[in-house]
Amino acid sequence: MSTGAQADKTTGLAINRIASAGPARDQVCPHNTSISCASCRLNELCLPIALNKTEIHQLDEIVERNRPFKKGEHLYRQNDPFKSVYAVRAGSFKSYVLSDSGQGRVTGFYLPGEIIGMDGIASKHYANSIQALEHASICEIPFSQLEKLSHQLPNLQHHFFAIMGNEIAKDQQIHTLLCSYTAEERTASFLLGLSSRYARVALSPVRFLLPMTRGDIGEYLGLTVETVSRIFTALQRKGLISVKNREIEILDIDKLREIIGSH
Amino acid sequence: MSTGAQADKTTGLAINRIASAGPARDQVCPHNTSISCASCRLNELCLPIALNKTEIHQLDEIVERNRPFKKGEHLYRQNDPFKSVYAVRAGSFKSYVLSDSGQGRVTGFYLPGEIIGMDGIASKHYANSIQALEHASICEIPFSQLEKLSHQLPNLQHHFFAIMGNEIAKDQQIHTLLCSYTAEERTASFLLGLSSRYARVALSPVRFLLPMTRGDIGEYLGLTVETVSRIFTALQRKGLISVKNREIEILDIDKLREIIGSH
DNA sequence: CGTAGTGTTGAATTGAATCAAGTGTCGTGG
DNA sequence: CCACGACACTTGATTCAATTCAACACTACG
Numbered sequence: 001m002s003t004g005a006q007a008d009k010t011t012g013l014a015i016n017r018i019a020s021a022g023p024a025r026d027q028v029c030p031h032n033t034s035i036s037c038a039s040c041r042l043n044e045l046c047l048p049i050a051l052n053k054t055e056i057h058q059l060d061e062i063v064e065r066n067r068p069f070k071k072g073e074h075l076y077r078q079n080d081p082f083k084s085v086y087a088v089r090a091g092s093f094k095s096y097v098l099s100d101s102g103q104g105r106v107t108g109f110y111l112p113g114e115i116i117g118m119d120g121i122a123s124k125h126y127a128n129s130i131q132a133l134e135h136a137s138i139c140e141i142p143f144s145q146l147e148k149l150s151h152q153l154p155n156l157q158h159h160f161f162a163i164m165g166n167e168i169a170k171d172q173q174i175h176t177l178l179c180s181y182t183a184e185e186r187t188a189s190f191l192l193g194l195s196s197r198y199a200r201v202a203l204s205p206v207r208f209l210l211p212m213t214r215g216d217i218g219e220y221l222g223l224t225v226e227t228v229s230r231i232f233t234a235l236q237r238k239g240l241i242s243v244k245n246r247e248i249e250i251l252d253i254d255k256l257r258e259i260i261g262s263h
Numbered sequence: 264m265s266t267g268a269q270a271d272k273t274t275g276l277a278i279n280r281i282a283s284a285g286p287a288r289d290q291v292c293p294h295n296t297s298i299s300c301a302s303c304r305l306n307e308l309c310l311p312i313a314l315n316k317t318e319i320h321q322l323d324e325i326v327e328r329n330r331p332f333k334k335g336e337h338l339y340r341q342n343d344p345f346k347s348v349y350a351v352r353a354g355s356f357k358s359y360v361l362s363d364s365g366q367g368r369v370t371g372f373y374l375p376g377e378i379i380g381m382d383g384i385a386s387k388h389y390a391n392s393i394q395a396l397e398h399a400s401i402c403e404i405p406f407s408q409l410e411k412l413s414h415q416l417p418n419l420q421h422h423f424f425a426i427m428g429n430e431i432a433k434d435q436q437i438h439t440l441l442c443s444y445t446a447e448e449r450t451a452s453f454l455l456g457l458s459s460r461y462a463r464v465a466l467s468p469v470r471f472l473l474p475m476t477r478g479d480i481g482e483y484l485g486l487t488v489e490t491v492s493r494i495f496t497a498l499q500r501k502g503l504i505s506v507k508n509r510e511i512e513i514l515d516i517d518k519l520r521e522i523i524g525s526h
Numbered sequence: 527c528g529t530a531g532t533g534t535t536g537a538a539t540t541g542a543a544t545c546a547a548g549t550g551t552c553g554t555g556g
Numbered sequence: 557c558c559a560c561g562a563c564a565c566t567t568g569a570t571t572c573a574a575t576t577c578a579a580c581a582c583t584a585c586g
Contacts, residue, residue, distance in 0.1 A: 097435075097439060099439075099443070099526055100524060100526060101525075101526060105439050105442055105443050107435050107438055107439060108435070118427075118428055118431050119428065119431050119432040119435055120428070120432075121424055121425055121427070121428025121429075121431075122425045122426070122428035122429035122431075122432055123428075123429075123432065127432050127435060127436075128435070147417070147420065147421060147424065150420065151414065151417050151420060154410070154414050157410065157413065157414060157420065158410060160424075161384055161410065161423075161427070162384055162385045163385070164381075164384070164424070164427040164428070164431065165381055165382065165383070165384025165385035165386075165427070166384075166385035166386075167431050168381050168382050168384075168385075168427065168430050168431055168434065169382040169383075169385055169386065169390050171431065171434035171435060171437075171438065172360075172370050172371070172382055172390060172391070172434060173390075174434075174438055175370055175434065175437055175438070175441065176360055176362075176368050176370060178438065178441040178442060178485060179368055179441060179482065179483070179484070179485035180362070180368050180482075180485065182541075182542090183541075183542065213563090213564065213565085214564075214565065214566095215564080215565095219442065219443075220442070221442070222441060222442035222443065223542075223543090224542075224543060224544080225564085225565075225566095226542090226543075226544085226565090226566080226567085227541090227542060227543075228565095229564095229565060229566055229567085230542095230566085230567080232565095232566095233566075233567085245550090245551075245564090245565085261363060262364075263362055263363060263364060445573075445574090446573075446574065476531090476532065476533085477532075477533065477534095478532080478533095486574075486575090487574075487575060487576080488532085488533075488534095489533090489534080489535085489574090489575075489576085490573095490574060490575075491533095492533060492534055492535080493534085493535080493574095495533095495534095496534075496535085508532090508533085508582090508583080
């Protein structure tokens with residue numbers, strides 16, 4: 001690992017820093033718009049999972065690979081007409097809604113391999129705005145074509161039902177989290193959640209960079225910036241994590257799990 | 264309206280009290296297990312929506328109409344293997360999870376025409392337990408058959424995607440609710456939500472019986488029983504609602520909406 | 527009729543928000 | 557390259573909304 005993405009010394013896995021020099025050896029640039037589903041390094045997590053080669057090729061045909069997004073750019077905005085769902089190829093996004101009084105509220109974060117836009121399926125309008133948290137790339141999947149293809153490919157239909165079911169189950173877990181967890185429990189749970197999501201895309205689960213601000217985390221967890229900051233320093237003092245700006249290292253993942261388990 | 268369900272004097276719509284004598288005139292008993300999808304009074308809201316007559320008949324073939332549930336009975340429990348989704352035909356259910364420490368947390372309420380069980384699709388195990396809040400009936404739809412049929416009927420596939428998308432959008436609204444609303448705002452929002460869900464099934468939106476306890480509401484909204492009780496009396500003192508045990512009457516729906524709107 | 531579950535109300539407590547003041551970091555343009 | 561400004565973050569003191577604790581009333585049901 002002589003060049004490219006920084007590596008985590010303990011696991012040997014890359015951490016989610018944006019490659020400073022060129023792409024690392026044997027790894028295509030994740031922002032490359034000409035990559036196909038078949039050769040995408042995320043195809044074991046994303047829509048292609050459970051499809052065979054011919055089927056992946058058919059999916060490939062309907063996927064549009066858009067130009068990369070700069071930090072702060074919007075993929076779409078609240079109330080825009082629903083047209084597509086999107087798979088994150090690289091980077092990360094947040095979803096948020098604006099309340100009547102104008103201030104936003106973060107409703108979710110999206111990492112590579114995750115699907116954006118399913119909240120718009122029913123009402124035909126997106127319920128959230130989606131903003132890039134860093135330089136990021138997505139694959140656009142026009143929903144009407146996805147439906148048509150799902151109708152031809154039972155595997156795809158089955159898998160998309162599963163993806164939506166997963167989103168539902170995940171949202172209900174957050175419900176419980178917000179209802180009955182303390183600030184510390186929420187924060188610990190958030191970090192563990194990020195950890196396993198990074199692990200899923202073969203990044204280090206114990207060392208990563210937060211793509212979002214403390215404010216974003218606070219809005220997402222129903223806490224204030226100040227509280228999130230205080231909890232981070234408290235967890236650090238206890239020796240469970242190490243925080244340096246956006247860089248998080250999980251030092252004692254079991255103790256971190258205990259915080260939630262004790263609930 | 265000489266017999267059967269009580270009526271709301273202001274709207275003429277029935278309220279959701281369980282019929283004390285026999286079934287009301289020109290209305291079949293909603294607990295009748297032999298009713299078909301085509302003749303079900305909920306077919307404008309439930310799965311059959313967007314299907315034509317032939318298609319409804321095909322759906323009918325796979326739907327199993329189980330015996331009614333008594334108050335407190337379970338439809339299924341957390342971690343049971345996922346097999347079916349269910350449509351509430353009559354009565355109401357709550358979903359809840361048990362935390363490690365043993366105490367439960369209510370994650371949702373289900374009224375007639377609503378679909379239960381989608382949280383199990385992805386993991387193949389139900390994430391919640393489902394319990395009848397009163398005498399209640401459901402239609403069971405074995406999921407593998409629903410998938411097969413969806414594959415034959417594009418309308419059904421489209422509609423089930425929409426139902427799941429709706430669940431996702433709804434769950435995200437609750438996220439925002441729990442993150443940034445006060446106890447009063449949550450409670451007002453909850454009552455308005457129930458109101459429109461009752462309106463959807465042609466019951467009075469301004470006068471209804473709560474099928475759940477204050478404790479259930481509290482767990483669902485992330486509040487304690489005491490707080491829910493206090494908010495109810497406060498809203499009553501302000502003249503926005505009238506509460507008598509489980510019976511709620513919304514006296515000033517606009518003012519109730521303002522409580523949330525002011526946010 | 528008694529009992530368990532459900533609901534109400536009050537007083538004391540507390541976890542997180544708010545208010546306030548500061549430091550640190552990053553990107554921009556001179 | 558440095559200076560500037562905007563934003564992000566931290567820390568402390570104070571406040572407050574909701575919880576907790578406690579006692580009691582009501583209802584439903586065998």
